[in-house]
Amino acid sequence: MRALVWHGKEDIRCDTVTDPEIEDPRDAIIKVTSCAICGSDLHLFHNFIPAMMPGDIMGHEMMGEVVETGSGMNGKLKKGDRIVVPFTIQCGECDQCRRGNFSVCERSNRNKALADKAFGHTTAGLFGYTHLTGGYPGGQAEYLRVPFADSTHIKVPDSLTDEQVLFLGDILPTGWQAAVHCDIEPTDTVVVWGCGPVGQMAIRSAVLLGAKLVVAIDCIPERLSMAQAGGALTIDFSQESVVERLNELTDGKGPEKCIDAVGLESHVSMSQPDTLLDRAKQIMMLENDRPHVLREMIYVCRPGGIISIPGVYSGLVDKIPMGQAMNKGLTFRMGQTHVNRWTPDLVRRIEEGQIDPSFVITHTATLEEGPEMYKVFRNKQDSCIKVVLKP
Amino acid sequence: MSILSRLTRNEGDPKILSSGPRSREATDELARGLGWFSLGLGLFQLMAPQRITRAFGVTGSEHVVRAYGAREIASGMLTLSTDKRAGLASRVAGDGLDIVTLLALLSYRNPQRHTVKAALAMVVGITAIDLLAAGAVSARKARPKTVKDYSDRSGFPGGVVGARGIARQKPPTEARAETTH
Known part of the structure; x- marks a missing residue:
């Protein structure tokens, strides 16, 4: 598959990489239909946040269609479901998740020992956001493995477009x-x-x-x-x-x-x-x-x-x-956003027409154009405010 | 770095098969090269100033060479940072200072004037490269003269007036793990 890969400071490339695979019964693979470049991706682009490694796949704002699931979904997610993926990975079972503090989930950071040292106590795993938060491959790609997918997802109504719901995952x-x-x-x-x-x-x-x-x-x-x-x-x-x-x-x-x-x-x-x-x-x-x-x-x-x-x-x-x-x-x-704490409320407000988040999109591009769009967004060229990529 | 990257990465994570279009351009690479050159030259000037003063026939002026070395290091760090435009501008300014300094050493009384001439030619060449890189980076980062009008993008399908305070009718609710799915 193709993906936007971090190779170093100001060096993002659209590479061909191996496809993700199910690694755990609670995993799902999605085919990404839309993803976005976030302002905080620019911090990584500039190498201001430690623990990025060459070869890391970028992106933590994405949505798509479930194409494969592990055996541990317990009926919560199935092939064909259309989901937005929150940027914070949540187990849905730990003390913090039960309190709605999803961005500080105690179990989803697979580099917990490193995060314990850096932060005092670990925070949640994040997609495409350094090895301090798990080093999980991000969603600026054609496919994405979603860990703890039975909990880490937002099902969205078919009546709403990708552009209307994509930003439920972060901004x-x-x-x-x-x-x-x-x-x-x-x-x-x-x-x-x-x-x-x-x-x-x-x-x-x-x-x-x-x-x-x-x-x-x-x-x-x-x-x-x-x-x-x-x-x-x-x-x-x-x-x-x-x-x-x-x-x-x-x-x-x-x-x-x-x-x-x-x-x-x-x-x-x-x-x-x-x-x-x-x-x-x-x-x-x-x-x-x-x-x-x-x-x-x-x-x-x-x-x-x-x-x-x-x-x-x-x-x-x-x-x-x-x-x-x-x-x-x-x-x-x-704090990082406890995304799913607000999901039902915000989905309702979008459906009721209180807000349409698509207003912020100024540029739509392909994944191959992604490296160029990082520069356009960073340099604020062409009045760029928000870039959505269509893999 | 790549070895470390593989060590920290899970077995199943995607691995690069081939590389495609990239964000870093030739001018970025040129700026990086100039930044590293500045750092190297600056360190040499700081650590072995007597070799430079001897070559230019100005023994006893080591403190000046050290000061120039510190300036080179500062320029190098700035050029290697995300503010490469400022870094390259500081390099161009530094080139100017170097040229003026070397011109002052071109006296007939200086037995090393041939070395100074060679150094001057080198600095002029590097100045041309610095100007080229600075111009390219500045052009890329220049703000456009016209900007798009986003005054119709309220984000409120019912308009701003209708949106004001509408969420107070049904205040924000919060979901926890048990109630999310």
């Missing part, structure tokens, strides 16, 4: 969880830093959940235009001061709820000197991530407010003003 629940974590009240101002795909979903989620005002921050015109279309008031941080504008919008009190949909690769610019220092330290391997957005959120957030972090961070960050955060009594909520 829609990620944006939704970020907004739900904010405990939004009708009087709240919710600010979303970063108008990439997750930011766009977080904006829509905050609107649906009834925030008084949703503000979106970015510097890319087409992303701001899409954010505005979704009901957000926009701030272009390259043109105006974020802190001054947010204080102006909130009578000097600051927003109650802040969402970081940027993560470890904050924009680097002369106007934000801390980003230059972070970048220099990152190059010298003195710091993993560039946490400018975290610093700004902590500074501008209203005392007693909530900071929600769906953006990916990989390791150590410097100069986080914990004194400000502590004294202002801020609440931090974060």
Whole structure:
């Protein structure tokens, strides 16, 4: 089969690889009908997240048709079923899965010992996302082996198109969880830093959940235009001061709820000197991530407010003003998305027409065009916001 | 790396049979080559400056060579990073400084002026390569002058006004393992 394979920093190739096989009774093989390039795939593309190995297959947003199952499905999945695959692999039986904390499933990371050392305790196995989270082959491929498939799947109605349901596997629940974590009240101002795909979903989620005002921050015109279309008031941080504008919008009190949909690769610019220092330290391997957005959120957030972090961070960050955060009594909520926790609710909302996540797709391409699309997406060429690949 | 990769990979995981189209271009490879060259030259300048000062007839100026070496290493690291545009620009600036420095050593009183001439020719050649690489990388990363209009992409089939607060009518529900399937 063909698959997008990581060979090193900025080196993704469309390779021919051997087909996946059933390895465990709870496995299923799907023929991938649609998959997407996620913003967090770019962290891997840039080699910012440790433990990628040459030969790893990329991709954690995918869906398709079940073509083979192991013997342990217990009637939960059968050949021919159309499923979206959540990016977090879940056993469905451990303490964490029973609590709905699927992204920290205790049993699905096959490199648990490594993850225990790195994180203190293991998190769930993830598709196509480093050997720290299991080194599972990803879904930017023609076929995918889904471990724990009897639990790790989302059955989707035939009435909905691939484009409408594909993002149930990652960015829609990620944006939704970020907004739900904010405990939004009708009087709240919710600010979303970063108008990439997750930011766009977080904006829509905050609107649906009834925030008084949703503000979106970015510097890319087409992303701001899409954010505005979704009901957000926009701030272009390259043109105006974020802190001054947010204080102006909130009578000097600051927003109650802040969402970081940027993560470890904050924009680097002369106007934000801390980003230059972070970048220099990152190059010298003195710091993993560039946490400018975290610093700004902590500074501008209203005392007693909530900071929600769906953006990916990989390791150590410097100069986080914990004194400000502590004294202002801020609440931090974060984590990889517990995808299936939100699935039934979100499927219903798509079916009812509350939201159609396909709005975010700007580019559709073949798998062979995948390596080129990584560059188009990374360089934000051709107004690219979200790429869907059709193997 | 590939051996380590095979060790950490499960027996049944797909293995590469042949490679196809790739994201890394010739200019990326050129930039990487220049980055490694910078690192190598910088380390040499830091560790053996007296060999350079002797060759150029400026014994006693080792501290200057070491400073240039540190600059080369910084440029190399930047060029090897994802910010290769900035790295290549810093290399071009460094080339300019090298050329000015070497021109200053072209005095008739310098018995090593023939070595300086050869070095100058080399630096001019490398500057041309740096300019070529920097131009190609900059062109690729340049923002387009026109952007697409996404103002019709609300994502709300019923419109933004109808969507505001609609989820409060039926607040978010959460599923756990027992109830998921």
